[in-house]
Amino acid sequence: MISHYNFAYLDEQTKRMIRRAILKGVAVPGYQVPFASREMPMPYGWGTGGVQVSAACLTPGDTLKVIDQGADDTTNAVSIRKFFERTAGVAVTERTAEASIIQTRHRIPEVPLTEDQILVYQVPMPEPLRFLEPRESETRKMHALEEYGLMHVKLYEDIARHGEIATAYNYPVKVEDRYVMSPSPIPKFDNPKLESPALQLFGAGREQRIYALPPHTKAVSLDFEDYPFDPSRADHPCALCGATDSYLDEVITDDAGGRMFVCSDTDYCAGRRGEDAA
Amino acid sequence: MTPLLEVRNLSKFYGARIGCADVSFNLYPGEVLGIVGESGSGKSTLLNCLAGHQPPDTGEVIFDTRVEGPRDTVRMSEPERRMLGRTDWAFVHQNPRDGLRMRISAGGNVGERLMAVGARHYGQIRDAAEDWLTRVEIDTGRMDDRPSAFSGGMQQRLQIARNLVTGPRLVFMDEPTGGLDVSVQARLLDLLRGLVRRMGLSAVIVTHDLAVVRLLADRLMVMKDGHVVETGLTDQVLDDPQHAYTQLLVSSVLQV
Numbered sequence: 001m002i003s004h005y006n007f008a009y010l011d012e013q014t015k016r017m018i019r020r021a022i023l024k025g026v027a028v029p030g031y032q033v034p035f036a037s038r039e040m041p042m043p044y045g046w047g048t049g050g051v052q053v054s055a056a057c058l059t060p061g062d063t064l065k066v067i068d069q070g071a072d073d074t075t076n077a078v079s080i081r082k083f084f085e086r087t088a089g090v091a092v093t094e095r096t097a098e099a100s101i102i103q104t105r106h107r108i109p110e111v112p113l114t115e116d117q118i119l120v121y122q123v124p125m126p127e128p129l130r131f132l133e134p135r136e137s138e139t140r141k142m143h144a145l146e147e148y149g150l151m152h153v154k155l156y157e158d159i160a161r162h163g164e165i166a167t168a169y170n171y172p173v174k175v176e177d178r179y180v181m182s183p184s185p186i187p188k189f190d191n192p193k194l195e196s197p198a199l200q201l202f203g204a205g206r207e208q209r210i211y212a213l214p215p216h217t218k219a220v221s222l223d224f225e226d227y228p229f230d231p232s233r234a235d236h237p238c239a240l241c242g243a244t245d246s247y248l249d250e251v252i253t254d255d256a257g258g259r260m261f262v263c264s265d266t267d268y269c270a271g272r273r274g275e276d277a278a
Numbered sequence: 279m280t281p282l283l284e285v286r287n288l289s290k291f292y293g294a295r296i297g298c299a300d301v302s303f304n305l306y307p308g309e310v311l312g313i314v315g316e317s318g319s320g321k322s323t324l325l326n327c328l329a330g331h332q333p334p335d336t337g338e339v340i341f342d343t344r345v346e347g348p349r350d351t352v353r354m355s356e357p358e359r360r361m362l363g364r365t366d367w368a369f370v371h372q373n374p375r376d377g378l379r380m381r382i383s384a385g386g387n388v389g390e391r392l393m394a395v396g397a398r399h400y401g402q403i404r405d406a407a408e409d410w411l412t413r414v415e416i417d418t419g420r421m422d423d424r425p426s427a428f429s430g431g432m433q434q435r436l437q438i439a440r441n442l443v444t445g446p447r448l449v450f451m452d453e454p455t456g457g458l459d460v461s462v463q464a465r466l467l468d469l470l471r472g473l474v475r476r477m478g479l480s481a482v483i484v485t486h487d488l489a490v491v492r493l494l495a496d497r498l499m500v501m502k503d504g505h506v507v508e509t510g511l512t513d514q515v516l517d518d519p520q521h522a523y524t525q526l527l528v529s530s531v532l533q534v
Contacts, residue, residue: 143355149364149394153379156393157386159400160422224400 006090008055016037018056018210022201025212030175030219031143032126037208047105048205051124054103057118057201058084064153065099070107070247071263077105094267102112106169108190110246110268113198115215121184123204126211128172128182148180151222159227168232173219180222181211189231189247194219236261240274281341282307282448282480283328288337290320291329296504297323300338301507303499308448310474310481310493312512314488314527320504321484322452328482329369329450330359341366341448368441372453377440378425384411384436385421391444410439414469421442431462435469442473449474449481455490467493477503488531492516500524 006012014036019033031201040048042171058064064084072094080103081092091226093099095109113119129139132150142148151172157228158166171188183194184202194200200213213219223229234248239260246268263269281304287292290297290419297322304313313321330351339351343411344366351359373379378387388407389397397403401415408418416428425433434454447491454470455463471494483494491498491512498515500508500523508521519525 141356145360147394148361149390149396152393152398153382153386153390156389156400158402159383160383160385160404225398226401 005087007060008042008058008090009172010038010052010055014052015056018052021210022053022212025201025210026199026214029214029217030181030211032209032211034208037205042079042083044206045075045124046047047103047122048211049203049207050120051080051083051203052078053120053201053203053210054084054101055088057101057120058088058090059092060088062100062200063093063098063182064066064095065096065102065267067104067107067109067265069105070184070249071266073266076235079255085214090205094266095271096265106187107187107247107264108186108193108196110243110263110265112193113196113273115197119196119198119200120202121186121202123182123184123202123209124206125170125209126204126209128170128180128183133225142220143179146178148174151180152224155222155224155227155233159224160266164231165223165227171229173221174222175213177220181213183219187247188229189233191219191221191229192231209243227254234261238263238269240267242273243269279306280348281305281340282309282342283482284338284340284348285328286337286338286340288324288327288334289333290334296320298327298501301506303506305448305480305482307480308478310479310495312491312498313482313484313501314486314491314498315487315501318352318529321486321501323504324501325452325482325484327486329367330363331369331392338518355415356365362452364391365444366447368444368446368449370434370437370441370449370451370454372456374425374430374437377437378433380426381424383422383424384428387425387436387440388443391440394445406443410443411436412440413473415465420478429462431458431466434458434466438470442477442479445477447480449479449483449499451483451485453485453487454483455485455487463490470494488528501528 007135010238018035021033025033040051048189066077066081068074085092096109101118106123127139129142133139155165169187170185171181172180173183197209197215199215202211221229240262243263245261249264251260251262252262283305286302288300288301301324303312328339333383334352338346341351342348385407388410389403392403392406404407411418413423416435417433425436455466485491497510499506502523507517508524516528519528
C-alpha cells in the first residue's frame with residue numbers, strides 16, 4: 001500500500017459526499033442521485049463511477065472482488081483490483097462467496113449473494129429514457145411525474161420489428177412500482193437476480209449519477225401482457241463445467257466456424273470444475 | 279350548457295411586446311373555432327397558451343374535465359395538465375416532424391398515447407393502431423415503416439391518427455394543412471371534417487388559410503397585433519366582414 005494516498009485513493013470529504021449520495025439513493029430506490037464525480041486515474045468508461053462508489057464503501061477489513069463481463073482476469077478487473085490493492089491495501093479475492101464488496105461490470109455473479117455483501121455496478125448510461133428522449137430536463141420531469149409510456153414504445157418497436165422483445169441487455173426494470181431504472185448493461189438473464197438480499201449500488205462517473213437497490217427491493221422487468229419478460233439463455237451446457245443454469249459466452253475457436261459456449265462467470269465455472277475433479 | 283373551454287382575459291407578453299392580449303371566448307362541445315390572422319398576429323401564441331405549452335401572463339383557461347367539471351388549467355398542477363394533454367386534449371402541429379417520433383414506426387407512433395395512459399397488451403395496442411391507420415386512409419401494410427418514409431400528407435394524417443387514438447374531446451390544430459399541396463390539402467380537410475363531425479370533437483384551428491376555416495369552422499375569430507378584432511359565425515364574418523382588417527384579409531384571397 002502506498003502511504004502518500006488517503007485510504008482508497010479519494011479524500012475523506014469526497015467519500016463523505018459520495019456516501020451521502022448513496023444514502024439518498026438507498027432511501028429512494030431507483031432514483032438517480034446527482035453527485036460531484038471526481039477525476040479518477042483512469043479514462044471514463046473504465047468504471048470511474050463504480051470505483052468511486054467502491055472507494056466510498058471500502059473499509060480496511062473488506063475483501064474485494066472485481067468482475068469484468070463475468071471474468072476476474074480481464075484488463076478492467078485486474079486494473080481495478082490492483083488499484084485498490086495499492087491505494088487501500090484491502091484483501092482481494094476471486095471467490096464470490098468470500099468477497100464483502102464486489103465491483104462488477106455488466107454481470108451479476110451466478111452464486112447467490114448474501115446480506116453481508118455489497119454489489120457495485122459500473123454504469124455507462126444511467127438514464128433508461130435517454131435514447132428515447134434526448135432532453136435531460138424532460139427525462140427528469142418524466143421520472144418525477146412517472147410518465148413511462150415511452151419505455152413501452154421502445155419494447156413495442158422491438159416486437160414490431162423482430163417479433164419479440166429484442167432488448168437483450170440493459171433491460172429496464174421498474175423499482176418498487178415507482179422509478180424505471182437502467183440495471184446497467186447486464187444481460188437480461190441477470191434481471192431476475194436484481195431482487196437480491198445484497199445491497200446493490202450503481203455508479204455512473206461520466207454522467208455523475210448514483211442510484212441504488214436496497215436489499216430485497218422489488219425490481220420488475222417491463223413487458224407486455226401478451227409478450228411477457230423472458231430471461232433468455234443460450235441453449236447449450238457450458239463446454240467446460242457442463243452447467244445448464246449459468247449465463248454463457250460464445251467463444252469462436254477457429255476460422256472454420258468452430259465455437260464453444262462457456263460460463264461467463266469464471267469463478268462459478270472454476271468452482272464447479274474443482275468440485276467435479278474432487 | 280357548460281362550455282367545454284372557457285377563456286377569460288388571456289394575455290401573454292414577450293417582455294414589452296404583446297403576444298396576445300385580453301382574449302376571451304367560449305367553445306361549446308362539438309364546436310369548431312377558427313382563428314385567422316396574418317403572421318405575427320398572436321394566433322400561435324394564443325394556441326400554445328390554451329394547450330398549456332406556454333404559461334400565459336394573465337387570464338384563465340377553464341376546461342370542463344370529465345371527472346371534476348370546469349377547472350382552470352393555467353392554475354392546475356403540471357401532472358394534471360400533462361395528463362389532460364395526453365387524454366382529453368390533442369395537438370396537431372403544422373410540421374408533422376414536431377408532432378411525430380420520426381425514428382419510431384407508424385404503429386408505435388399511434389400506440390404511444392395508449393401506452394402513456396397504461397395500455398400494456400401488445401395485440402390490443404396494435405389492433406387500435408391498425409384501426410386508426412385505416413381511418414386516416416393509411417395502408418396498414420405501412421404500419422411498421424417509419425414516418426420518415428412517408429409523404430408529407432401521410433405524415434400529417436399519421437399525426438392526426440396518433441392524436442385522436444385516445445378519444446380526446448378537444449383538438450388544437452396549428453395550421454394543419456400548411457406546407458401541403460392543394461389536392462392533398464383537400465383530402466386532408468375532407469378527412470378532418472369527417473372525423474370532427476363523426477366523433478363530435480371540439481376543435482380550435484389556427485390558420486391563415488380562409489378556405490380551411492370556411493370548410494371546417496363554425497365560428498371565426500380574427501386576430502391582428504395580438505388583439506381579437508372580429509368574431510362571429512364563419513359565413514357571416516367571411517361574407518360580411520365589418521372590421522377594416524378583416525375586409526382586407528377577405529379581399530386578399532386570390533381567385534383562380
